Amino acid sequence: NAGVMQNPxxxxxxxxxxxRLRCSPMKGHSHVYWYRQLPEEGLKFMVYLQKExxxxxxxxxxxxxxxxxxxxxxxxxxxxxxxxxxxxxYFCASSQTGAYSPLHFGNGTRLTVT
Amino acid sequence: QKEVEQDPGxxxxxxxxxxxxxxxxxxxxxxxxxxxRQYSRKGPELLMYTYSSGNKEDGRFTAQVxxxxxxxxxxxxxxxxxxxxxxxxxxxxxRDDKIIFGKGTRLHILP
Numbered sequence: 001n002a003g004v005m006q007n008p009x010x011x012x013x014x015x016x017x018x019x020r021l022r023c024s025p026m027k028g029h030s031h032v033y034w035y036r037q038l039p040e041e042g043l044k045f046m047v048y049l050q051k052e053x054x055x056x057x058x059x060x061x062x063x064x065x066x067x068x069x070x071x072x073x074x075x076x077x078x079x080x081x082x083x084x085x086x087x088x089x090y091f092c093a094s095s096q097t098g099a100y101s102p103l104h105f106g107n108g109t110r111l112t113v114t
Numbered sequence: 115q116k117e118v119e120q121d122p123g124x125x126x127x128x129x130x131x132x133x134x135x136x137x138x139x140x141x142x143x144x145x146x147x148x149x150x151r152q153y154s155r156k157g158p159e160l161l162m163y164t165y166s167s168g169n170k171e172d173g174r175f176t177a178q179v180x181x182x183x184x185x186x187x188x189x190x191x192x193x194x195x196x197x198x199x200x201x202x203x204x205x206x207x208x209r210d211d212k213i214i215f216g217k218g219t220r221l222h223i224l225p
Contacts, residue, residue, distance in 0.1 A: 004157075033213070040122070042217035043158070043202065056211060091157055099206035099213050102148055105157035 002027045005074075006092050006106035013082045013113050021077040021109045025094030032075045033103060034067060037089045046090075048098070049075060055098075082113045117141055120203055120216030128224050133190040137203035137216045140184065144214075145207030147179050149188045152200045152218065161201075162188065193223045 005024040013019050025032050030051050035043040045059040049069040060067065064082075069075040079086055089110050093103035120137045127133055135149075146165055150158035162177040164170045170177045176189040186205075190197055200220050206213040 006157075035215075040217075043215040045212060045214075048211060093157075099211040100146065102146075102160050102163040103204070103213060104160060105150075107155075107157040110155075 004092060004094050004104055004106035006090075006109050008109060009107065011109055011111050013111065015083055015113055016081050019079040019082050019086070019111055021079075021090050021092075021111070023075040023077070023092030023094075023106060025075070025092075026104050029094035029096055029104070031095045031098045032069050033093045033095075034075075034077050035091045035093065037091060037108070043091065046077070050098075079111075082111075084113045087111055087113045117214050118203065118205060118216045121219055122217055124220040124222055126222040126224055127193060129193060129195060131193050131223075133188075133193050133197070133221060133223075135188045135190075135201050135203075135219050135221070137186050137205075138184055139186075139205055139214075141205075141214075142181070142184065143207060144205040146205060147177070147186050148204040148213075149175075149177055150202045150204060150215075151197075152202060154199075158202055195223045195225050197221065198223045 048056040200218040202218040203216040
């Protein structure tokens with residue numbers, strides 16, 4: 001399966017812990033987007049990355065959240081000191097040429113903060 | 115005014131009916147338009163991808179774009195219970211590289 005791979009599928013963290021979400025884009029794709037989805041609220045853009053570069057992080061909370069897409073390996077979305085309000089589904093999507101080609105999504109990581 | 119507006123539904127139609135799903139938008143710079151289907155607990159799946167105005171057909175699905183009215187539609191013919199899902203519109207091509215999504219319409223096809 002050459003689709004977008006996200007892991008873990010489910011992640012439970014206690015308040016104050018760190019959450020690390022991983023995303024491997026489709027083969028041949030070098031553009032990665034992260035979205036957060038809450039029930040009844042649709043997909044909220046968080047960050048757009050290319051290899052080794054953050055292109056647009058305007059949707060990321062200023063504190064506790066960070067993202068990277070290293071030259072080798074998956075993209076990582078990192079949430080430090082999680083709070084209950086961080087509980088959501090986090091989706092990664094990849095494309096060939098950014099906003100000028102369609103996004104292909106993974107099946108998401110469901111983060112639950114207890 | 116929000117950039118993309120989409121009626122959340124739910125929309126319930128009998129099996130075999132033609133379904134019409136719509137989005138309106140405010141940014142006239144958008145040029146790329148997409149429709150995604152999302153089943154519960156799954157990621158959005160790309161259904162249709164169109165550039166600029168016009169129609170595009172793929173099997174039972176037809177996407178329409180009317181840029182003059184800033185209005186896009188997805189039609190599903192011969193609807194099946196397996197079409198029951200949330201349908202999201204998305205668009206891009208504005209000043210930045212963002213892809214903007216509607217909130218999605220929940221569709222129920224009644225057997």
